[in-house]
Amino acid sequence: MKKHLVLILLVLMASLGSASAAYKVGILSDLTGGTASVSPPYGEGVKACIAYVNENGGIAGQPIEFIQVDYAYNVQQALAAYKRFLSLGIVALQGWGTGDTEALVKFVAQDKIPVFSASYSAHLMDPAKAPYNFTSAPDYSTQGRAGLKYLREAWTQPRPPKLAFVFPDNPYGTAPIPAMKEYAKELGFEVVGQENVDLKAIDATPQLLSLKKAGPDFIWTGGTTPSTAVIMKDAQKLGMTSTFLTNIWSSDEDLFKMAGDAANGHFGLQGAVIYGQDVLGMGLIRKLTKDTPQMTHYIRGFVSMLVMAEGMKMAAAKGEVTGESIKAALETMRDFDPMGLAPAVSFFPDDHRPSMSVNVCTFKNGKLEFVKTVALERKKEWLGH
Amino acid sequence: MSMHKCGLFYTSYRAEDGLFRSKFQKSCLVLFFAVLLVCPQFLNSYVMSVLNLILIAVIGAVSLNLLTGICGQMSLGHGAFVGMGAYGAAILSNLGLPFFPALLGGGFVAALVGMVFGIPSLRLKGIYLAISTLAAQLILEYVFLHASGLTGGANGLPVNAPHVLGYAFDSDARIFYLILFVTTLCVLAVSNVARTRPGRAFVAIRDYYQSAENVGVNLFAFKLQAFGLSSFLAGIAGGLWAHYTMYITPEQFSMGLSISYLAMIIIGGMGSVLGSIFGAIFITLLPELLNLLISSLGGLAPDLSAIMIPLKEGVFGLMLVLFLIFEPEGLVRQWRLTKAYWKLYPFAY
Numbered sequence: 202m203k204k205h206l207v208l209i210l211l212v213l214m215a216s217l218g219s220a221s222a223a224y225k226v227g228i229l230s231d232l233t234g235g236t237a238s239v240s241p242p243y244g245e246g247v248k249a250c251i252a253y254v255n256e257n258g259g260i261a262g263q264p265i266e267f268i269q270v271d272y273a274y275n276v277q278q279a280l281a282a283y284k285r286f287l288s289l290g291i292v293a294l295q296g297w298g299t300g301d302t303e304a305l306v307k308f309v310a311q312d313k314i315p316v317f318s319a320s321y322s323a324h325l326m327d328p329a330k331a332p333y334n335f336t337s338a339p340d341y342s343t344q345g346r347a348g349l350k351y352l353r354e355a356w357t358q359p360r361p362p363k364l365a366f367v368f369p370d371n372p373y374g375t376a377p378i379p380a381m382k383e384y385a386k387e388l389g390f391e392v393v394g395q396e397n398v399d400l401k402a403i404d405a406t407p408q409l410l411s412l413k414k415a416g417p418d419f420i421w422t423g424g425t426t427p428s429t430a431v432i433m434k435d436a437q438k439l440g441m442t443s444t445f446l447t448n449i450w451s452s453d454e455d456l457f458k459m460a461g462d463a464a465n466g467h468f469g470l471q472g473a474v475i476y477g478q479d480v481l482g483m484g485l486i487r488k489l490t491k492d493t494p495q496m497t498h499y500i501r502g503f504v505s506m507l508v509m510a511e512g513m514k515m516a517a518a519k520g521e522v523t524g525e526s527i528k529a530a531l532e533t534m535r536d537f538d539p540m541g542l543a544p545a546v547s548f549f550p551d552d553h554r555p556s557m558s559v560n561v562c563t564f565k566n567g568k569l570e571f572v573k574t575v576a577l578e579r580k581k582e583w584l585g586h
Numbered sequence: 587m588s589m590h591k592c593g594l595f596y597t598s599y600r601a602e603d604g605l606f607r608s609k610f611q612k613s614c615l616v617l618f619f620a621v622l623l624v625c626p627q628f629l630n631s632y633v634m635s636v637l638n639l640i641l642i643a644v645i646g647a648v649s650l651n652l653l654t655g656i657c658g659q660m661s662l663g664h665g666a667f668v669g670m671g672a673y674g675a676a677i678l679s680n681l682g683l684p685f686f687p688a689l690l691g692g693g694f695v696a697a698l699v700g701m702v703f704g705i706p707s708l709r710l711k712g713i714y715l716a717i718s719t720l721a722a723q724l725i726l727e728y729v730f731l732h733a734s735g736l737t738g739g740a741n742g743l744p745v746n747a748p749h750v751l752g753y754a755f756d757s758d759a760r761i762f763y764l765i766l767f768v769t770t771l772c773v774l775a776v777s778n779v780a781r782t783r784p785g786r787a788f789v790a791i792r793d794y795y796q797s798a799e800n801v802g803v804n805l806f807a808f809k810l811q812a813f814g815l816s817s818f819l820a821g822i823a824g825g826l827w828a829h830y831t832m833y834i835t836p837e838q839f840s841m842g843l844s845i846s847y848l849a850m851i852i853i854g855g856m857g858s859v860l861g862s863i864f865g866a867i868f869i870t871l872l873p874e875l876l877n878l879l880i881s882s883l884g885g886l887a888p889d890l891s892a893i894m895i896p897l898k899e900g901v902f903g904l905m906l907v908l909f910l911i912f913e914p915e916g917l918v919r920q921w922r923l924t925k926a927y928w929k930l931y932p933f934a935y
Contacts, residue, residue, distance in 0.1 A: 233899045270877055271898065276838045277639055278873050280831065284635035284758065300837035303742045307832035311747075311756065324741045372731060372740035372836055 223266035227286030234274030246502025261517035309333040313524040327585035337505040338472025342380035347559035347575040365417035366395040423448040430459035437463040464564040471560045473501040473543040482540025504543040626759035634758035641769040643866035647850040649819030655857035657812035658792025663719035666726035669839025671696035671821020672828040676745040685748035692825035693818045700817020730836035742835035855916025864917035
């Protein structure tokens, strides 16, 4: 037994101590926790991009080395994982969820480690509050506004469209609601109701029944794909004719597996393209994945790393690559096109919104299909709200 | 020729009731603290952060142990009381109060709320009380999210790193001393409470409430005291957590946190302060060790680690179940057995 322990310790020390001339990037993933259905493809996308960058000359000739840690969507474990990354000498971090990203905001600012997360809370876009936080997709509020803009422009009837909100009563669910209500009013929507459906709900009939009376034309749902499936199936059961607008985490390629034809005709908002979409970078993605279709989260993970790598290259062109220089380089980035895989990305020293463009997608015949990229104006007063 | 006693013999009740009964115990403790005090010089920020997390978990576990292990009042809302203290301390600290007053303030806020939610304990016992404290958890989570004027709601609340007497505790190694100091005080406090009249009253209530009442223990008063004291310490743990992470959101104080504190005291050994400490260490370290093991396996056999990662949660759960089956009295019993074995080594009989 003792021999085994010694052996394990030696292996651990060897794996910790192996130093090399590479830029280290930490990948914080949830492989076993509450978001384990969407985090693994996102992480795979990040890793595929690192492999791609390394094959194509790396960062000024130096490869990127990644360290992936599963934190099971637990804030304490995320904190420990971050400290482990730090002791291994990372220069940047690919983060994941809302809870962990927010718990690390102050740490990354203190340690000067730029983070690209998949949490798109609006306040993370404001460098005054979160100086080292970046994302590759616009915040939840911007996404919601873009969705509303699309619906309003497609609305042809003379009366104002009726809108209702369904979301889980948690930080992620409630975050974009005030911004969307305000913008809906501005666009001339009539807000007719709001209901809370838990992420783990198996029935949404009571909430939908009370909404049915109000007869909304459109219903916003911000939850997860399983909770959206429950809501859509129950709406179909109740014979509701409302069209759903779902946010970035509320629908993906898996929705049809769970909701069947109840998903037909509804809309989803995405920050990256869909696998197989006709854009410049799709050939590369097809090659990297050997033509195996991947979820859009994979592509977003790829884009997230591509933007970070571009920042690292820009930093390398100017001098040393450190967390601080990557941040400074990223803030000079203007209209960087991630091979068409996502809308062009710009960062400013006082504004970390990557873009104001959102991809509107729809569900048709068992497939997620791209509809249109909706662009909004980069308004100052929307930053962080 | 020097003579040694072959056991511990007391000539007064006071001596028998002492916390540290032998010189050997005292010197071990001094050595332990000496090691702890110098370790920030040698360990990296990862290990220090795990130590900090353990120390904060120790306060949470020891305080829940006071309520559940010593007084027998089941609580599923401990995570929310920790959150109450975190928000209380963070708000006071943001108002400009120095670290220690803000920490104590957070503790008092948590104590007050804990006592309010402890009121049903007069009429409710066992599983029924558990459900009513579960309600406390849900209500407080709702408050954290919706009292956005105070708590920042969904956006969370930033807190500054603690400054004490002009010295900034802004790194893992520095704040470690602060957390170690507070944790030591809290653990000493609970160990001492267990030896006082209220402590004995708590045990009497746990063992049989009617007998306790018959010998003159005011059930309601003492149950409330247990809730108040336990929540106060939980609040202190929360205040430390808030100042350590420097950013708190409602998600950090969910049901999962309450459950993990319960797991700590069960694994460690209910009713024992030392057991709670062991439990806190075990539950905090286990995922870290599993992660390290899997990542080192990844270097040797990448295929194996791909299979191992999804199994991680299963391994975690399995270890808990096996523990409960084979060591229902917790880690502290193993500790006692080991101690007993070495006491007379090699002449065990």
